[in-house]
Amino acid sequence: MSQVELGWRRFNFFDKFIINDPEKPGERFLGLKDVVVDCCASVGDVVYLGEEKGAVFRVTKDFKEYFWRCFQHSLAHLKAVGAILLSVGKDEPTESLIKIWNTDQLEKGSPLLMRTIRIGHAQARTSTKCTMVTGDSNLRAVAIGFDDGTVAVYIGDILKDRAVTSQWLRVRDSSPQDGPITGLCLSTLSTTSGPMFVLFVLTPKIIQSHLIENKTIMHTLRHNSPNMNGVDRMCWAFDEIRQELVVANRDMVFFFNAQQCLDPNNTQGKCHALGRAHDTLQLVEADGFIALLTRQPALIPTSEAEWMSLVSVYDVNNKYIGFSCSLPSACTLIRLGSTIMILSRDGTLSALVPKHLNAKLEILYRKNFYDVALSLAKKCEEAVDKLPTIHAKYADYLYSKGDFANAIEQYKDTMGHLEPSYVIKRFLDASKIQQLCAYLETLHAKRLNNSHHTTILINCYAKMADKSKIRKFVEQTTKENCDLEAAISVLRSSSLYEPASLLALKHQMHGHHLRILIDDQRKYDRAIRYLQSLDPIIAVDYLEEYGRSLLEAQPEETMKLITKTVASIKENDFDASRLLKVFIVDSSKSTQFIETIIDKVPPICALTLKQTIIELRLREYVREKGNLQIDTFMSNVIPLISDDTEDHALQLARIFDCPPLQRFILERSEKKSPDLIQFYIKQGKLKDLIESCKKRKDRSLWLETLVFISQIREPIEERLLKEMLDEISSENLVHPLVVLEILSRSETLKVSTVREYVIQWLQKQEKQISEDKKAIVESEKRMVEVQAETEKLHFKVQTIQAAKCCACATALQLPAIHFLCKHSFHVHCFESYAEQADACPACAAKYTPSEQRIAQTEKLMQKGAHAIFQNELKNSSNGISIVADYVGRGLFSATSNTAASVRASHSTDAPRNNYSTNPFDEDNGDERSSNTTSSGGPTLLSRQISRVGRVPSGTKPQTISRNPFDESTNPFDSDE
Structure with a gap:
């Protein structure tokens, strides 16, 4: 069964390059020609390749290499721990040795040999061959395995301890039926009680893990599954950073985490299916990728030459094959740093170099594999800014396929980068209202919305008639993540008055709440009770706006509310005249209101109220002119006339044509003598004018009066004129010559009228002379x-x-x-x-x-x-x-x-x-x-x-x- 049938997608994310010799440009690197790699160990940018005959080759990233003979007879396994290299093998055919090398120091062309440990029958309790060695990352423990299945562990400082040969802890006894030890992995876990070691033991038949604490085996787990029995020698890898063991067989790749081995009941690891019927030859892990070297028949294998080697690089997390290549001859996979190398039998060394992220993304875009593109971008820190673009492309692709639910999920991840209007326009159709709601809800949750988005979301809820979502929206909405005014407006337009009222009440938006109660629901009694619960200073503002509607609906209750509210406010805290607009068409209640509050307001407000009540009285005078008693009217208005109000009152009296009030104001003010004369002139009341002049004794007033008399063409009562001349003469207000000059202009007066006045003046002048x-x-x-x-x-x-x-x-x-x-x-x-x-x-x-x-x-x-x-x-x-x-x-x-x-x-x-x-x-x-x-x-x-x-x-x-x-x-x- 192929990888495609198993769900693995194939991409060409790696470029294969043949390594050239750094000293001979243009020629292939052949430094490893004829090297038969039986074991290898990688650490950092260095790889150690071991041959069965005992030679070890050290290759660096810049392809500088040297070799030395590690063992004289045979080499079984290598393990690199930092600058320390552990090796196990034989210098003689009989006894196995552990040699510890310091690779940073060279001595006679080879690393410095720090220690040699003999593994005899007494220590290992076996005379069989040692096949495997490993150590933890700090070299606080070393484990060895034998070809009869025996495993022993040394815990301590193996470089300095002298009694190493006598302190080995036997972890596993001989089990010939399980086969030889093909792999050992040692991991250190830090716990509250101290360090603990997890030792993975691999054979061709089984996979086991042993938990060791204080040189005691706590428990042993056997990891079995229907598709997993054991593992071959080079078909496993251990990631010390993630503390994860990766093993592969013909059908599956298994992952075992050391942390999970602390639970005695956790025996299963996660696994991924690979192509079946492929013999796995080697597994290498590098930079999150797993490279497998498998063997498959060409057509009908009849000999060894007809078998082909297949190199495949898997990204198990994203479940795709990043590279696949068939090689006609046998080869070996080598991990050099984060690069996977292929060493062919002819000595050619090739490198698998990952392509740039942009190139990978272009490949995925062309194949519409946007989910893989997202996985790649998330793993790369430099590609974080590309995620919104990938989500947008993925969403557009899903939308074009009609998968609106998944498309909207991808569009959610574009918020802040993709214009929301682009998404909203695509989902305005009624059939996509669910997805549109989901998008808008996320937009509100991330506080990226505006008033238009809120309007659309509320409209969607209204069309769906989903009261539960509306209620939830009202409960979760705050001033920071929503335009409250827009939300209330939409709810009102959709006749959802209760949620709108609840939203306004929750955020103390008194004006909106009252508007709903009064304009929409006509619940005037609730509005009045709500105003009573507010602070009087705040209530006055809303009474000014809604008092007229309340007064028309419930006049008595509204008047009580207004009176109580104004009475509870301290003097000088507000201008009570602002509430006059409430009574604009009801003069009786307006008068009642002003009379109630006029003594409780500051002087400047009292002045305005006095002027207003004067106007209301004059309107009543005009309205009931035939039935109104003048004395009653004047008795109500006169107390309101003062030096501050007389000018305004006089103007109103002229507008409403109220002669009694005009006369009263003009007579009480000495500054309004010309206005008084004009008033009497218009009224044609000469007698009243003369009487007023007698009271005031104002020279200018007498002059104006004389001019007025000289202009009258009707006959003038001689008695009145003589009376006026006597008053002028007695008070000596106007010179007689001036009097005669003015009266001489009259066309109706006779000399006999002023003769007595002239004679008296001449007599006075003679006496004075x-x-x-x-x-x-x-x-x-x-x-x-x-x-x-x-x-x-x-x-x-x-x-x-x-x-x-x-x-x-x-x-x-x-x-x-x-x-x-x-x-x-x-x-x-x-x-x-x-x-x-x-x-x-x-x-x-x-x-x-x-x-x-x-x-x-x-x-x-x-x-x-x-x-x-x-x-x-x-x-x-x-x-x-x-x-x-x-x-x-x-x-x-x-x-x-x-x-x-x-x-x-x-x-x-x-x-x-x-x-x-x-x-x-x-x-x-x-x-x-x-x-x-x-x-x-x-x-x-x-x-x-x-x-x-x-x-x-x-x-x-x-x-x-x-x-x-x-x-x-x-x-x-x-x-x-």
Whole structure:
């Protein structure tokens, strides 16, 4: 039966190359010609080939070789353990020897012989030939086998122990019926109790394993199977890394793991069927591959020459033949490192070199063997990035064959590399919905999905009506692996309201849950209960959105919910006006809501609520205009009118045409006089306008009223006009000339209407003229007196004889201050009572009206006098009198201009006039500087002159500075 019939697929994954001589390029390597290999041992990149006559050839990877004679008579077996080579054979025909060589050291052209151990009848308890030797990887144990089936083990340091010959442990007694020992494998297992050794014993009839611990045989297992009895000498291999024994016979390849031998009941190993009726000559394991050398007849074998050798390389894990070659002559397989070599009888050495992975994959692609390609790529670390491509090709191949179930399994392994839309499009058909669900579920599990994938998956569940999967999806879904909003939207569109509500509730998506309850299921009572369970701050947000629907469905419960929610929120935590939109078409409930919360909100929110309730009241006013009591309406609205709300309320009153409210707002605010006049004008209520003007006493309002009257073409009640003119005259709000100028524009008024008003004004003016004439006479008389007093002060000696202080009425003591007004003070009394540094405290309170006017004139020189003048002129009903008063106080005189120019010169640091205004300054060149008082004290004559404002005739004009930063003229400010 061929390999194909047994399920083995055949590929050409190896290239056969003939090895050339490294020293003679172009010629074949013939260093092993005529070598008959009876045993071999491989370690690393070195192989040792032994001949039966005792010669050993050492070949390296670069094909450098040398040989030495290991035994003089015969060589039975070789075992390489690192740099140590164990060999068993005979130097004489009678006795077997074990020779231990150090291959790293050469001595006379051969490795260093470290030790020779004789195996006599006493040690082995047999006189038969030793056929096999082996050791573990650390050379802590050595085992030997004989041709009668006997096996002995030495445990210890065989290189250093002296009593080796007497410490052999007999593992197996002689069993001639089982045949000679054809193979020995020794493996070390590490356990908690210490190292344990597993010894595999192979004969042509049986395979056994012996478990040895502390130099004691724990148990022995016999590995038998229907197709396995024993193994020939070179038809086995042991992988020390995997601790696995591989044996082959005519029909099968068997694998025995040393770890499994710890179980006394585990006697079976795994096996793979090979081609039958092939005599296995040799087995070599290299890099995961098993190379078998078998013999098969050419046609009808009649002689030895008609038999052919067949070399096959098996990948048992992936169950394919990677190389197969028939050779016409006998050959030997050699493992050199990870390369399998073929040594032909003629000395030709060939190497089986694996092809590159890409070449292997191309071969597999052409044959659609994608499963094998996956196995190859998984074994190679460099090919990990090729796996998605292989899975994609494999999936496409399976899809083309109609194997959708397996195709989708392969597509799952392409996630992250192959675009999911490519796969989804191929499985959108209703007949493939199961596979599509499986793919999308995996996509969600790997968190590679987006909202569209979630939508498709939910749609698939909906079409399948698989409630269990939908429930499982809801239970396993998280925010990280799913677009929750998309999932809920799909469930709602498929009328799967309960799962959608459960998903929203699970992830606290309050808005979606309420939307399902209210918009889809119409379960308003559940929605209200759910809102009650939320935090009030959160509930307000959703009441703003869904409160209108709830109010329409269950008004009483909704109002209770809103009131309770707002009441539970602390002040300043939210803006309650946001909930007004809930009552947009229900003014009564809106008013009720505002009245409930208006005292519980911050001022800025209260303002908005007041404005809103005013608007609601006005809407009610318009709606029930015929039935609504004006007094009741005003009593409800007036408490809401304040300085903050009156502008908005006035605008609303105009929009809704509510004259009572307009009138109230306009009359309460002084800033809205023009608006009040316009209101009365539009209403045509002159009487009300006049009454309002009387209450407010606003000049601009009276002017507007006069203009309005002058424009009326209908007859005006004469009594009202006279009443208004009397009010204007009594309060002196508007100048009569202005009144007459405005009223003269009227086309309906008669002179008789204003005649009495004009006569009264003329009489007042005549009386005022006579009073002014008397005042002029008195002022002229006073001026003469003042001028005489001034001349006396300038040109006559003033004798000051005051003996007491005018402030404390005690005797004067120096230092003292004397004024030309005959008042004298102690310095400390003056500083305590004086309000000005250059004015007598006693005379300051006795200024005559003319002197007060002089003081007021001095104030005119201060900064801001012009603005004061403009303000008084604007607000006065008699502008002429204001101008005359300021002219009389010297605002427009040359003196004030001169003072202003002097101040300007001082501000620019111009040179000052050498003439001082103080006649008592010592550095003044004028003769008056020598005049002194009789008491010898200082005087303030210059300040008195400055206060009177007159200069004697015949003197030089003085520049009187008003700059507060000028040098003081007070003689007591100096240090002298």
